[in-house]
Amino acid sequence: xxxxxxxxxxxxxxxxxxxxxxxxxxxxxxxxxxxxxxxxxxxxxxxxxxxxxxxxxxxxxxxxxxxxxxxxxxxxxxxxxxxxxxxxxxxxxxxxxxxxxxxxxxxxxxxxxxxxxxxxxxxxxxxxxxxxxxxxxxxxxxxxxxxxxxxxxxxxxxxxxxxxxxxxxxxxxxxxxxxxxxxxxxxxxxxxxxxxxxxxxxxxxxxxxxxxxxxxxxxxxxxxxxxxxxxxxxxxxxxxxxxxxxxxxxxxxxxxxxxxxxxxxxxxxxxxxxxxxxxxxxxxxxxxxxxxxxxxxxxxxxxxxxxxxxxxxxxxxxxxxxxxxxxxxx
Amino acid sequence: xxxxxxxxxxxxxxxxxxxxxxxxxxxxxxxxxxxxxxxxxxxxxxxxxxxxxxxxxxxxxxxxxxxxxxxxxxxxxxxxxxxxxxxxxxxxxxxxxxxxxxxxxxxxxxxxxxxxxxxxxxxxxxxxxxxxxxxxxxxxxxxxxxxxxxxxxxxxxxxxxxxxxxxxxxxxxxxxxxxxxxxxxxxxxxxxxxxxxxxxxxxxxxxxxxxxxxxxxxxxxxxxxxxxxxxxxxxxxxxxxxxxxxxxxxxxxxxxxxxxxxxxxxxxxxxxxxxxxxxxxxxxxxxxxxxxxxxxxxxxxxxxxxxxxxxxxxxxxxxxxxxxxxxxxxxxxxxxxxxxxxxxxxxxxxxxxxxxxxxxxxxxx
Numbered sequence: 001x002x003x004x005x006x007x008x009x010x011x012x013x014x015x016x017x018x019x020x021x022x023x024x025x026x027x028x029x030x031x032x033x034x035x036x037x038x039x040x041x042x043x044x045x046x047x048x049x050x051x052x053x054x055x056x057x058x059x060x061x062x063x064x065x066x067x068x069x070x071x072x073x074x075x076x077x078x079x080x081x082x083x084x085x086x087x088x089x090x091x092x093x094x095x096x097x098x099x100x101x102x103x104x105x106x107x108x109x110x111x112x113x114x115x116x117x118x119x120x121x122x123x124x125x126x127x128x129x130x131x132x133x134x135x136x137x138x139x140x141x142x143x144x145x146x147x148x149x150x151x152x153x154x155x156x157x158x159x160x161x162x163x164x165x166x167x168x169x170x171x172x173x174x175x176x177x178x179x180x181x182x183x184x185x186x187x188x189x190x191x192x193x194x195x196x197x198x199x200x201x202x203x204x205x206x207x208x209x210x211x212x213x214x215x216x217x218x219x220x221x222x223x224x225x226x227x228x229x230x231x232x233x234x235x236x237x238x239x240x241x242x243x244x245x246x247x248x249x250x251x252x253x254x255x256x257x258x259x260x261x262x263x264x265x266x267x268x269x270x271x272x273x274x275x276x277x278x279x280x281x282x283x284x285x286x287x288x289x290x291x292x293x294x295x296x297x298x299x300x301x302x303x304x305x306x307x308x309x310x311x312x313x314x315x316x317x318x319x320x321x322x323x324x325x326x327x328x329x330x
Numbered sequence: 331x332x333x334x335x336x337x338x339x340x341x342x343x344x345x346x347x348x349x350x351x352x353x354x355x356x357x358x359x360x361x362x363x364x365x366x367x368x369x370x371x372x373x374x375x376x377x378x379x380x381x382x383x384x385x386x387x388x389x390x391x392x393x394x395x396x397x398x399x400x401x402x403x404x405x406x407x408x409x410x411x412x413x414x415x416x417x418x419x420x421x422x423x424x425x426x427x428x429x430x431x432x433x434x435x436x437x438x439x440x441x442x443x444x445x446x447x448x449x450x451x452x453x454x455x456x457x458x459x460x461x462x463x464x465x466x467x468x469x470x471x472x473x474x475x476x477x478x479x480x481x482x483x484x485x486x487x488x489x490x491x492x493x494x495x496x497x498x499x500x501x502x503x504x505x506x507x508x509x510x511x512x513x514x515x516x517x518x519x520x521x522x523x524x525x526x527x528x529x530x531x532x533x534x535x536x537x538x539x540x541x542x543x544x545x546x547x548x549x550x551x552x553x554x555x556x557x558x559x560x561x562x563x564x565x566x567x568x569x570x571x572x573x574x575x576x577x578x579x580x581x582x583x584x585x586x587x588x589x590x591x592x593x594x595x596x597x598x599x600x601x602x603x604x605x606x607x608x609x610x611x612x613x614x615x616x617x618x619x620x621x622x623x624x625x626x627x628x629x630x631x632x633x634x635x636x637x638x639x640x641x642x643x644x645x646x647x648x649x650x651x652x653x654x655x656x657x658x659x660x661x662x663x664x665x666x667x668x669x670x671x672x673x674x675x676x677x678x679x680x681x682x683x684x685x686x687x688x689x690x691x692x693x694x695x
Binding site for chain 1: 345346347351352354355356359363366367531532533535536537538539540541542695
């Protein structure tokens with residue numbers, strides 16, 4: 001090899017070092033307007049540290065997919081900055097592609113190729129891929145290695161999609177709704193795979209509209225609505241911000257009119273009240289103080305308690321509190 | 331934080347991929363997919379051969395020199411028949427004596443080229459269609475035969491030699507045309523349809539999310555076409571030679587060279603047609619719109635010279651006309667590449683222009 005070429009190669013390698021202390025993913029004031037009218041993303045900023053599992057949470061149409069595709073370099077933002085591992089898409093697209101593993105929403109891979117052929121194909125695009133057999137084993141697809149993709153179940157296809165992202169030996173994994181439509185067992189398998197990747201030092205950015213998934217999997221998350229981050233933090237942080245960690249839900253026989261809300265709000269230990277399909281939901285700091293007072297109040301009104309449950313507050317409650325809507329509502 | 335930038339599983343690296351690894355895998359995957367798609371095998375390989383077989387048989391069994399006529403059954407019909415039998419042209423005329431209704435029905439359906447009705451004055455009335463060449467021909471032939479059969483003496487003696495050598499038959503004309511049409515069909519569908527299908531399935535988007543070189547992808551798609559092209563040519567030409575004893579005068583290299591240019595030009599057109607379409611339905615319509623004029627004008631089944639002189643320059647500029655004419659000249663007459671330069675230039679221009687525009691407009695997502 002001529003000396004000049006090897007020096008050039010050496011230098012090009014050097015310039016693609018990942019700067020120490022650079023965030024894995026960073027974006028500032030991201031905006032995306034489609035056709036000059038629809039504002040899908042409206043000033044969104046994120047900073048995700050290396051080794052973190054970060055979740056973008058929000059209802060359909062909140063701008064999650066647009067955001068993640070801008071970060072993946074597949075969509076150009078209308079304005080705003082993106083750096084991945086300290087590099088911009090404009091300057092180092094090719095190198096960044098080597099470092100990222102991506103699973104898109106709803107990719108239908110060629111049905112007439114086998115699982116192994118598909119993985120080998122994706123592996124061939126990377127300079128230093130992982131061994132296909134190893135990835136297949138990790139994704140529990142080795143039994144299906146010689147089956148056509150068209151014959152796979154939904155869960156197996158989803159695992160294959162993640163396998164195509166892992167085979168490039170990525171440092172950052174982008175997963176857009178990786179578990180949508182999966183049965184509980186397949187979901188748990190995928191969570192394990194994501195945790196394994198993270199434990200080995202990888203960074204994960206995923207979008208989801210499953211609250212339990214975000215709570216269990218993510219170190220931190222951002223709740224996105226109407227193209228903006230409306231809350232950000234660890235799952236526990238976000239629940240803390242509700243005020244109380246407990247939810248008391250009940251139903252009474254009488255017609256609960258508007259004035260009733262104030263009555264419930266006045267009970268001891270109640271942080272907030274909301275009505276949900278005839279159910280009254282109280283966010284409560286200390287249930288042992290609230291519940292006796294609640295029973296008294298119901299008896300005093302001469303009404304009857306039809307239903308009463310208590311549970312831990314969840315991200316869903318955070319979301320409803322912040323937006324007034326349920327996450328799965330269209 | 332310190333482990334953050336380490337490779338997640340350092341021991342797992344299988345090997346380093348070379349520069350062409352992606353291209354080779356893309357090409358391999360594409361060929362495997364095609365092989366596993368029975369419809370592709372039929373449309374690319376089976377259909378043109380069946381078409382050649384059908385048309386070859388249909389036109390071989392009915393040489394243009396046999397004229398079939400109906401004589402309406404009347405008292406004078408036997409005399410007409412005897413007259414025809416006596417004439418030296420007897421061998422090229424087949425006459426049936428049938429009733430009038432049957433004769434007219436047969437004439438309408440193209441079974442008879444001419445209807446002869448003996449009239450009361452021992453003469454004959456010809457019913458023919460001036461718009462049908464074989465009908466016009468039949469009238470002249472039959473008139474000649476009847477007159478000479480009745481004893482007309484020709485002042486000048488003439489003689490004729492017939493010629494139906496391989497190279498000048500309809501099947502010889504047809505096979506290069508089918509080859510050109512097949513290159514167009516499979517180039518447009520093979521590239522355009524495949525691309526829109528992959529775009530619709532978001533596979534294109536998934537590919538560009540990897541370090542795959544986009545040029546490798548397009549190159550692999552084009553190369554897979556060229557591999558198929560070689561098989562198509564071997565099949566159709568081999569079929570013509572074995573079944574119809576067709577003579578291939580041009581060199582195989584020249585034929586392959588021209589076909590490659592054609593395949594690339596139509597690949598470019600396919601790419602251009604598919605550069606933006608998001609749905610298979612919309613690209614199908616576009617493809618047919620692009621190909622329709624060439625099916626009609628470019629001389630696949632009959633010579634493009636039949637169209638008025640005014641539109642000839644436009645017809646000659648169509649890529650399929652250039653491809654068909656170049657293939658015919660090479661296969662049937664053994665013409666050199668040099669004499670085909672004009673046609674080859676047209677193909678190159680189509681290829682360059684369509685590839686440049688397609689790459690400018692192309693959408694991966």
